[in-house]
Structure formats: structure tokens, C-alpha cells
Amino acid sequence: MRSIINYLKEIVFGIWSLMKGMKVTGSYFFRPGTIVTQKYPNNRKELVMFDRFKGEVVMPHNEKNEHKCTGCGICEINCPNGTIEVLSKSILSEDGKKKRVIDKHIYRLGMCTFCALCVKTCPSNALAFGQGFEHAVFNRELLIKQLNNPGSQLMKGVE
């Protein structure tokens, strides 16, 4: 008798657990809002990448065309495959002292593995990751980028 009850219990439990699974897939089927696929080339305009997306390394500038890079070269040392090259020059500051500033911050996108060591180790948070990801070009030379804008200066108060 007991075994028969167990047998029937097993059947009912089996059907119940199957229905539970079907409820999940069924609810997805009848709610097209849950679809996560992006129709990529068509939705270029409204496509928003997520916050932590590593598109490319950029150097943020403020509205007065100032950046935070002091030209210390820590990013260049940390880069595992020689993607970054910091070319610095020395200028005379207002009080007549010699000061080192960056001339060009060279970033070779074609060699970058997006390990984020440069962004993490920058002592003055001068580097960041941009959201752009459509980097395909016809000439390899175009992948060598200069991150500091022409004519930009070091932000006041960043040493």
C-alpha cells in the first residue's frame, strides 16, 4: 500500500516539477520584453553600452581643455605589451622653474589588450575607458592615437 502511495506521489511530484520548468520558459515566450538580443547595426543611435565596458583608453578633458596627466610614465611602465608611450617635454613655469609636462600621450589601440592596468595604476586618474567600440579602419596607422588634445594643459592643482 505504502509503495503505491509513493508511486503516485512520485508521479504528482514529477508533473509538478515539469510544470514549474514550463512556467519559466512559457513566461519568457509570452513576454517579448524579456528579449535581450540587440539588433546591433540598426540600433546604433540608441545603443547604450554598460558602465564597465572597455571600449578604448581615453584621457578625459574638461571644458577648458585641461587634462590630469602629469607625464609620470607609470602607465607606460605598467603596460604589458608596450601600447602606451608618454613623450614628455620640460617647460618653464610662471615662477621660473623647470617643469615636466606631456608633449604626446601615444596610445596604440591595435596592440591594446584592455587589461586596464594603466587606468587602475594612474596616480592622478588621468585615464579612463571610453564607450566607443567601432574601431575598424583601413589603415593600421590610424590605430595609433594621441590621447591628449592638441594645445591642452595640465589641470590646476594636479601635481
Added chain:
Amino acid sequence: MPFDIYDFTSFTKWIDTSLHNAMSPFWTTITEMLIIGVVVLVFYAIVGLFLVYAERKVCAFMQNRLGPNRVGPFGLFQTIADLIKLLFVELIPIKNADKFLFNLAPFIVIIASFMAIAAIPFALGLHAIDLNIGILYVIAVSSMGVIGVLLAGWSSNNKYSLIGAIRSGAQIVSYELSVGLALITIVILAGSMQLSVIVEAQREGWFIFRGHIPAFIAFIIFLISSTAETNRGPFDLAEAESELTAGYHTEYSGIKFAFFFLAEYMNMFIVASIAATVFLGGWMPFHVGSWEGFNNVMDFIPPFIWYLGKTAFVIFMMMWFKWTFPRLRIDQLLTLEWKYLLPINLVNVLVMAFLVLMGWHF
């Protein structure tokens, strides 16, 4: 030319008499067979292509994806593009394969599903051959497909193919029992094996409602065991991709592979139409007792649409099963059949016979 979407009898009669007037009875029969063959072939191709598309769409929506959406509106022409590609694919000759059986197998699979479609009533008068043992014929013919599967596995000279084919054989031999007994339950209720009589008997109410709980249990068992019979997931051990690459059709390419692929979807369609015919009233509209207005509105929908709608519902259920449940192991598969479905089914037939004997059904 009399044409009525609610009753095709006069239309088919008109074709028959006008052919008789034009030629001798022998040639009339030949011409009618040809016409039906061409119509079924076209129907077969369209349904097969559409089902592949539907499967991919349903599966995609259940997995939070979009599915095919590039070729044509909503990707409707994707399967046509796939078919054209398959037609151009090279047919690779297999070393040490049994050439004759290797080439014969896809045809056996496709002929088996082709023969079953002849006995299915699509609408009033749209019924190629109305045998008085229709259900028996359909069961017999649809289980012939396994011969093609076994031959394909045997002749390919490939261990994966052979394992897949033998699994398929074990599976179909055991699940055929459940399919037969589930249909027998309804045959007891209907008192006939003729499909047109079964459909006609459901004018006042579909058998799934008239037969109380036994009919419902039979419907569920039929769904499960017919899914297994068509080698579809979660019972797709015969072509388990992760274990056997592609099972019995590993060595097939091009149009021969397309035959197997098409036959799988057509078997699903045939099984779904049998379920719709036997349990859900075939092309009969949905009627509720004495609601005159409601019944008239339901009568307004053409029978062919009713038939297709019910079939689509059953097909959707089978796709829902496939994309929800994980694949069974071979011992679990046989346990399900011999320890659960078969005993339940036997008790169910007994209960149904008792119900009919006492006249407790509607």
C-alpha cells in the same frame, strides 16, 4: 464550379465527375492520384519549411533571443535560404558504406511520413483516403519511419550512427505501445477507427471534454509518447548532439540530410494532427451546449482554420517541451515508458471502457 470553404465535398465531387467525363475510369484514378500527390507534396514542402522557421522562433523567444530576423520580414525567408544552400551542398560519398541502403534510407523515412498524411482529414471533404481502420493505418505507417532510421545508422559505417539508430529503435518500439493504447482509449469512446466517424462524433463536444479524466490522461500520454516517437527533445537520444555528433544522420549531407530534417518536422506535424483529430475534434468548431450565438460565431470560422489552429496548438506544446526539459538518459527513457506510462495507460483504458459501459460520458 461549386466551391464552399465549409464543405469541400461538392468541390471534390465536381473534379471527379468532370475527370470521368473527360477520360476512362482507369486514367481518372491515375490523374486523381497524381493531383493528390502534387497537392500533398506542395503542402509538405510549405509546412516543413514553416515548421523549421516556427521552431527556431519559438526556441529563440523561450531563450530570450530574437531568432532569425534578417532574411525577409521577421526572417520569414530564412528557411528558404537555408534550403537553397542545402541543395547546393556536396553529397559526400562514404568509404565502405552500403551504398544502396545508404541512399534508400532517407526515402523510407520520408515515404513513411508521406503515407500517413494521406489518411488525415483536413476539412469536411478534404480527406485523401478515408479508411475504415484509419487510426490503425496511421499508427502502422508512421512507425515505419524507424526502418529508415535503422538503415541509415547501419549503412553509414559509423559507430555514432549505429548507436543513434539502435537507441531510436529501442525508443520507438517501446513508445509505440503508449501511442497505440492512448489512441485505443479514444477508439473505445468513439466506437470506430474511421477518422471521419471520429471527427463527426465530436460535433457536440470534443473527446477531451466528453471523455472526462481518462480522455485527458490519454491526451497527456499521447503527447509525451508521440514526442518520443518522433525522436524530438527531451527524447532526442537518437541524435543527441553532445554524445553522438548527430546520431543516425551523421554521415548524410546536402539534400539527403534535408530529407531527414524535413521528415522529422513532418512527423511532428502528423502526430500533432492526429492528436488534434482524435482528441481535439479535428476540423470541428468549438461548441458549448446550448449557447446558440456562440456556436454560430464558432461555425463561421472555416473548418480548415480550426484544424490548422488545433494542430498548431499541439505543435507549440511539443516545442515547449523540447525547449524546456533536459534530455533523458536511455534507462530513464525506458523507465518512464515501462514503469509509468504503460501501467497508467492500461488502467486508463479500463476506466474508459467502464465509463462507456455505464454511459457516464456526455
